[in-house]
Every structure is written in structure tokens, then in C-alpha cells.
């Protein structure tokens with residue numbers, strides 16, 4: 001990690017291990033509605049959505065749209081502490097999660113049967129079949145058939161939760177189209193540990209394996225640059241390479257963050273515990289982190305999630321855009337995006 005405006009403290013990892021390019025199918029975390037702690041009150045269906053077979057009819061007189069569009073925002077783990085390991089092997093987390101104002105685009109149109117098409121710069125290698133998280137999300141709402149179109153703008157297996165954001169976007173779009181309730185929390189969590197937080201979609205503290213969400217102080221205006229060095233970094237192997245699952249939780253939050261620099265200072269007392277094992281698996285992460293940390297105005301550079309995407313934080317939009325331009329010019333093979341951080 002690098003933090004501070006002058007001292008470059010991004011630590012280089014000792015290289016080791018090979019590149020990870022495989023994309024294993026996600027295994028399902030077990031979860032129950034009882035373990036879900038939503039920040040806001042939600043209306044859950046009284047019976048499981050799977051009980052519905054025919055398309056839902058919107059309530060009479062309701063003006064429902066025929067199409068819906070959603071931005072599936074990139075998730076950023078500003079801090080990610082691994083604090084324990086459950087008996088089933090899933091790790092307990094304590095994470096400050098925010099969302100960048102950039103992501104995949106999902107369009108949905110009411111139809112007789114559910115279908116999915118995938119286009120965009122990262123469509124290659126992503127199957128539109130039943131394993132796609134959009135399809136798996138739609139399967140949780142069988143009364144809401146739709147023609148779904150995913151414009152895949154985010155790199156796959158990049159630690160920015162693209163698949164989870166797509167699943168959350170699909171659930172929201174179908175709920176909009178049919179004025180239908182969202183699936184039960186346990187079913188949402190079973191799609192992936194990051195899906196509940198992506199469904200929430202705003203800055204939040206995430207604990208448990210991803211199902212316990214709690215409010216955080218309002219974020220100051222903040223911009224980021226996201227950099228993915230083009231190497232997929234699958235989540236499971238990174239957790240598997242973690243030295244210890246038992247690490248201290250996040251420090252106490254202040255009542256407020258005065259500005260971006262104050263947030264960056266607080267983040268300097270936090271970590272991403274998955275960064276050392278990810279850097280050992282994918283040496284490109286350290287190179288990307290060094291490059292981001294060297295950008296003028298960069299307050300902090302760190303890896304998000306299980307990698308390989310690295311983020312830099314900036315107080316001003318112009319600095320983030322300049323960083324994107326400089327990084328893209330220096331390393332054309334890298335995926336670089338400047339974006340506002342949505343509070």
C-alpha cells in the first residue's frame with residue numbers, strides 16, 4: 001500500500017508463484033435470512049420467489065416500465081481486514097466498501113422468457129449461459145422474465161466485484177420491471193459473498209462474509225483511478241494463500257471525515273489483508289500499485305478485494321483524470337479508469 005502525499009510507502013511484494021488465469025466457478029456461501037443485517041428496511045416476499053412460475057402481473061393501475069437500465073458500479077474495498085475463518089472455510093471480513101461511478105451496464109426488457117446477451121470490451125471469456133451471475137440472479141425471480149443485455153465494461157475476476165454488481169443490477173432491474181420484491185437475503189448471499197453489498201450500492205461497512213452491513217460516516221468528495229494490469233486474480237486461491245485468517249478488525253471510525261486527505265489518513269491505519277497473498281500470486285499488482293502511487297495528487301494507493309485491480313484516491317477530479325491519461329499512455333495494455341467515488 002502507498003499512503004501519504006510525499007512518502008511512497010507502497011510495499012513491493014517478493015515475487016513468487018505463477019500467474020492465475022483460471023476462472024473457477026463460484027461456490028455458494030451458505031447464509032440465512034437471520035444472518036443478514038440490512039442497513040435500510042426492506043420488504044421481503046412472504047413466500048420464496050421460486051414458488052412463482054408465471055410472470056407477475058403488476059398491480060392494476062400501476063405505471064410499470066417496459067424496460068429498465070442499471071449501472072453495475074465497480075465495488076472498491078478501501079480497507080479489507082480478514083478477521084477469522086468460519087467452519088465452512090469462508091473468511092470473516094471487516095471492510096469499508098465504496099462504489100465508483102463507472103461499471104457494467106445492464107438493460108432489461110419485459111419478455112415471455114428470460115434471455116441474456118453479453119457484449120462490450122470484457123465480453124470475451126464470459127459465458128452468457130446459466131452460470132453467468134446475471135442469469136443466476138434472474139433465476140431467483142422466476143416470475144419476472146426479461147430479455148437482459150449486459151455491456152461488460154469491467155475486467156473479470158478483478159477484485160472490483162463486477163459479477164456481483166451485475167447480479168445486483170439484474171435483481172434491481174427485474175424488481176423495477178415487475179414491481180416485484182427482491183429475493184430473500186439468504187438467496188442473494190448464495191449468489192456470492194459480494195452480492196449483498198452490491199445490492200446495497202452505497203458506502204458501507206461490510207462484515208461477516210459479506211452479509212452484515214452497517215452505516216459509515218459520510219464520505220468527503222473523492223475521486224479514484226482504477227488500474228487493472230490485465231491478469232485475472234481468482235478470489236478463492238487468494239484467500240487460500242493468506243498467511244493467517246486471524247487479524248485485527250478495522251479501527252474505530254471517526255464521527256466525520258473532514259476531507260479526502262482526512263479519509264486517506266484514516267485509511268493509512270488500515271490494510272488490505274489479501275494484498276500480500278495476491279501480490280505473491282500476481283507480481284503485476286505491485287507494478288500497477290507503484291505506478292498509481294507515483295501519480296501527482298495520489299493520496300493513497302491500494303489493491304481492492306482479492307485483486308488484481310489497484311485503486312488510487314484523489315481529492316480532485318482533474319488529478320484522477322490526469323492519472324488515468326498518464327497511466328494509459330505509459331501502459332496501454334492496462335485497464336485504467338478515473339471515476340468519482342459515490343458516497
Ligand SMILES: C[C@@](CO)(OP(=O)(O)O)[C@H](O)COP(=O)(O)OP(=O)(O)OC[C@H]1O[C@@H](n2ccc(N)nc2=O)[C@H](O)[C@@H]1O
Pocket residue numbers: 026027028029077080089090091092093095158159160161162164191192193194195208209210235236239304305306307
Ligand atoms: C474478496 C471480496 C471482498 O469484497 O471481493 P472480490 O475480490 O471477490 O471482489 C469478496 O469477499 C469476495 O466475494 P465474491 O467474489 O462474491 O466471493 P464468492 O464468489 O462468494 O467466493 C469465491 C471464493 O472465495 C472464498 N471466500 C470468499 C468470500 C469470503 N468471505 N471468504 C472466502 O473464503 C471462498 O473460497 C469462495 O469459494
Ligand SMILES: Nc1ncnc2c1ncn2[C@@H]1O[C@H](COP(=O)(O)OP(=O)(O)O)[C@@H](O)[C@H]1O
Pocket residue numbers: 023024025026126131132133134155156157158159160161162163164165166167233234235305306307
Ligand atoms: N456477469 C459476470 N461478470 C463477471 N464475472 C462473472 C459473471 N458471471 C459469472 N462470473 C464469474 O465470477 C467470477 C468473479 O468475477 P468478478 O465478480 O468479476 O470478480 P471479483 O470476484 O474478483 O470481484 C469470475 O470467475 C467469472 O467467471
